[in-house]
Amino acid sequence: MNKTVNINLAGVFFHIDEDAFLKLQRYLEAIKRSFTDSQGRSEIIADIEARIAELFSERIQNDKQVVNSSLVDEVITIMGQPEDYLVDDEIFEDEPQASRQRRPQGSSKKLYRDTDNSYIGGVSSGLSHYLGIDMVWVRLLWILLALGSGGTFILIYLLFWALVPEARTTSEKLTMTGDPVNISNIEKKIKDGFDSVSDSVKNVDFKKHGDRIKEGFDQVSDNISDAAKKVDFQKQSDRLKSNSKNFFDTFGDVLLFFLKLFAKFIGVILIITGISALIGLIVAFFTVGITNAVHFPGWDFVEASNMANVPIWLMSTLLFFLVAIPFFFVFYIGLRILVNNLKSIGNVAKFALLGVWLMALIGIIVIGVKQATERAIDASSVSESYLDIKQGDTLNLKMVTNRNYSRNFYRNSHGYHITRDDNNEKIISTSDLRLIVRSTTDSVARLEIEKVAYGSNFDIAKERADNINYNYDFANNELALDSYLTTNADNKFSDQRVELILYLPEGSYLYADDNTRSFHRNSSWYNDILDNGQEGHYLEIITDDVICDTCPTDDDDDSIKVNIDINGDKGSLKINGEDGLNISRDSLNISINGEGFKAEGTDVKVKINDQDGVSITTDSINQ
Template structure:
């Protein structure tokens, strides 16, 4: 059983057993003796301790893990022994004497270079990581900010928050891809970051390493390297794609939240209909915030995943932030589901009210003419539509809802009288609520001589909301009475009007129809192209109905000519 000791190394608390502690203490004391009297020795020792603390943290699986003799040996192997390096003033003038080969350059890590920063050091850090001059990186961010509605600014701020700064000497060496050991730490502190960087560049370790590797590299090793490189390139492409998608969505949601949702600074077409459709009681700003979190949080993690793919040492946002965002997302989605259920409940039931009235024409034997009355003289309408509903204003500028959801039907009456039935329908959370909303629909008609003038729109107060309000006008006429649908009714004629021509809805308009004893309309003035009668003179006929097109050649006619062009369809029998 070993005794454990708590130590504070670079302001980080570690649990270490007694044997490992003694070895680490002797190691650090030997380093202090090596740098005794050296310029900047205190800073060198502090940076070495910070690097050792980083290595310990990398090897620990949890914060309660005890550092053992094994971890201390691994750290010493990475850092090296002080006697392995020359630490005198001539270290850069002569080749240092060493008992083992200096390790080659390793992969760079992304840090913010605060020594050469203008704002946050992001661009200076990217210069080291990407190998691109910081001037060009800054120019790219500026262009993105100007030409992509702030994307460059958002990306810069996110990198500023998520990318750690190179504060210690070991982090600065990581930023340049240099080995972090006693020798390099001592170099950075004694000679300064810029001077050492130039001298390190003068030694082409990559070239030396490549020569050594090339002597033992096989063909299959090369193929493996190529495949690995392609996978890395594909991964980087995926990371860039995720960043673009995530950042673009967040920018769009951000501007939508603070312009349309929060402050109503931008009047987008159709936004006014939110209050007309909404019955949940939630204001638009609250729904905007909930949508921002419900949609934005997943895309934020998508953006974060893309950054993790591109940046190896990207600073974690922490478990607290992750679980907080997850909880916020669950709350937002759950609240939206509740509001959606409440909203759907408003359309669960349909209520109807009927108003049937007998009519009397001035000349009962005359043709009944059905027309639509233009109410634009009484109401002005908005150009923005929600389905078939729109806003309107009466002569007092009172805002109302208007809809052209009007269906006209014709039926045979049971007696010799004429009547008109106005049925109003609307949806609601219950049948009674729906019927009450239907009663509040305003719809009128006029009888002028033998003409029935029907309103083109139904009217209701905005407080009744948009709940599928519609009106069905059913006109009952006696047998043998003639009715004429004016062309203005073509878009309002309803389904299910039986007629001998099989015309559907708008096709009935513009013709005179006679009501027969079976309740079917007989056309009195339809163009006689479909009848097989004496006047056809053996020229054949074309029948167009629900079964398709039937072309019949009559008598001795064995051919005909049919032309279809921009002028329509032309059929001509050939002699």
Template sequence: MNKTVNINLANTLFHIDDDAYNKLRRYLESIKRSFSGTPGSDEIIADIEARIAELFLEKMENERQVITQKQVDEVINVMGQPEDYMVDEDIFEDEPKKTYDAPRSKAKKLYRDIDQKYIGGVCSGLEHYLGFDALWIRLIFILLAVFTGFGLIAYILLWILVPEAATTSQKLDMRGEPVNISNIERKVKEGFDDVADKVKNVDYEKVGNKVKSSSKTFFDAIGDIIMFLFKVFGKFIGILLIIVGATALIALFIALFSVGLLNAVHFPGVDFYEIVGTTGVPVWVLSILLFFAFSIPFFFVLYLGLKILVNNLKSIGNIAKFSLLGLWLISVGTLFALGIRQAAEFANVGSVNVREEMVLENPNDTLIIKMKESAYDHNMENVHFGRMSFTYDENDNKILISDDVHIKLRKSVDSMININIRKDAHGSTLLAARERAKAIDYGFSIAGNEIIVDEHLVTDVSNKARDQEVTTTIYIPNGSVVRFDESTRGHVSSGILNDKGYYRSGIIGYTWTMGEDGELKCQNCPDEPEDTDEEEEGGKIIINEDGVDINLKDREDSFEMKINEDGIKVKAGEKNNN
């Protein structure tokens, strides 16, 4: 069992065992003795301690980890011993200074070089990182700013996002040099040498330095303003994220407990889920899955907003983060699997046909096709799945009804009138779809010369909503006279051939005779549509055997175009109101 102590190294708290602490203490004391009396010794020692703290943090997996002697040895090996770098300058005054030949770092880090800056130090920092002269980088930014505007935007973004090399360790990282005792000492001494040289050359560089200092002061002020505005904008974004995240979480909590779990609020969609869904998953389980799938992202949105506003906000920890991520992945994955299973319920279409032969009381009379008005209130629940909705039968049992019924008319192959009712439904398998189609309740009746079909199909709620559909096809012999009642409007199918080219409900209200070719012949349709009002309002378009005649008119002028075998004739002019 080893004793541990707490130390404050470069304003960072570390837990270190007693043996490692004694070794680190002796190492730092030897460094202090080595640099005693050296110009800038305090800054050198402070930078060395900061670098040691950085190395410890890199080796720690969590903030409670204890620094051991092994880790101290590894740090000392990186930093080196003071005797590896010190030279007796009085004895070897004319000899070149010996230094520790340490390998260069493999990768540089991007910082802004504030020592060589003119505005924000971006270009001088890129010089170290990319290896290009800062002059060329500045010219590139200027050209991009002048010709595209991108240069200015890129510079401002780099100015905001790239940190400045403030400490000696950061300056060495910027140049890709190992951050050890030798380089820290050299860098600090270079700073003092630069100050001495500037003092010696103050008269020579006085004007240049004054101009440069003024420019730095001006651009520093601009930089401070930009940073202030960026921080204000960041705070605004943080507040917005908090509002969005908190509002969404509150709404999801209310929905979960009032609808999904307790069903305290009657929501029609909850009942309808049982009709549409086929997965067998209870509503409360689906509600919890949906809650986690949506609430976890909004929680992190809220957390991000708090992190933006509160600088020292305590982290929720990696365990909590990964647990929430895993829970979210499980919820989304489960919902995805349920969605695939739900989609499979509509993969197959099953059909059943019921065909009957009909005998009319007076076969020579006009056959009238009507629809029986439904006795059910299909808008009772006001929730629909396609054209299907809830209602109740005469015994107050909940049923499903749909007005997805269609009527077709075809020529019979014999002299008899036949009716064929085809029922369609979807299912995960063809057999399941056919069974669901058989369960559809739909009928017709004959009253005199009227064929009356139901307005709605009906099925039990246990059959679910699976795009149930009914198509009634009536076959009549050649020469039969037929008329569609107004009640069939909206249910007449397309594809009924007629000599007028009317589409779907356009044939309603007229009397038709079935032709030999299977095409209906109209008995009372108007020969030509009245076009007097159309000509007065906006002109006319006539298409016949003579060609295409287009006459478009408005209140100010007229335009005429005629296309026939002679070619194309276009005429435009002012409208004659006389």
């Protein structure tokens, strides 16, 4: 059982066992001794501690995990020993440059915003470090993309500005440029910062500070000389050999590279998909859903179908959040794939967006239920008119169209059109008409018009049915029926339809035009006596039926063909179109065909046909 202690490293709390704590303490004290007289010593130590805390945080799975000695050894290997970085490059002047630029394990390049070289937010300079491209070209590319996309990439730039963290600490600035975050580079970075500050300071006593710097360099030189004597080159050689990779390690690295490349590609696809959808939704929301600045061609149908009378701005807002929030997370996930160190939007923001999305979903469901209830009840409005058609008269029936409302003679039970009348009012028109012809014992004909509509309750449905406009014209024994119905757009499209029931006296005649075919169906459900195919013929009205003398008839003989052939041990039965009926049993044979009836037995034969009449023959009688 090991004893654990709690430490505060760069403002981050860790649980660490006692052995690991002592090892880490000795390591940090050795580093402090190495930079005793160095300029910026406190800043160097603070950044080293911050880097160690960062490495611990990356490797700890949860807050309760304890930092052990193996983890401390791993971090020390990444950061390097203090004496390893006190050796000046001059000692290895004869060695190739590449051998001295060994990048420790764990170093990698990450995307940060470089505010030290920024004009606006440091996004372009950060991307230039991450991609290895000069800042000038990155900034020029942003400008071209912003102009070419109509401002779309300005929004992308703002999202990068908000989500990509700024490189504040020395370790973050080193990670941004891809340099190893170790003691040597941290020291060099801080000293470079001091040098840049000193260059900008005027009226400084350079001689005084020069002497101090000279003394510092002399001391560093002495330290380097002492450290060089302590370097165990054999140990370093063994370490290089032990770290050499075999074939399988190389293959694994190559495979991992391609997997990472594929993941980056997926991230790019997600970013493009998410940002494209978000831009389209934002444009549609502000131009169509709220301001109606752009008249969307199908928006009239949305308004006409809105039977629940939900405000368009409310429906647009709910739909926007319902669709936009998932696409925002698609974009965010793609960005997280590309940028390892992307700032989290925080749990508060995540739960807030989830709450907004759930409210939008519930709102859409409520609107959908309300919309569905608008078709719960149907009501009708019935009117009838008498036509001066009596027994013996002929009624000519036809449909008429209107170029504004209906241009063809076709019944449409679902679709509708939106147009404007002479007063520039929006009008809904549809061809949902049904024509039914029935016989009556009344002396004159009559036309019954039933208008039907739906609503959430009977009163609303009845009002919508009453507001249906339908017209016809009757003159000189000719009935012209409109092939459409209309209603004001304020009544919404609530499946309005019209049923036309034409009652004709028995003994009268009907001539239906061909353009009525689509509007009627002969059916027992509607008791319609006008059948399809009878258009264009004069029909005599009888009780619940019509007589058509000029309609084509089918040939029953040609329409029915039966072929039956049954054979048994004691007889046979054959029925076909050529031989007719033939029955054979024992000594009896009966045939019925076009030649008549013929029966043959052992003692008697019977034959009946048109030529011979009836003929009966026996052994002794022939009649």
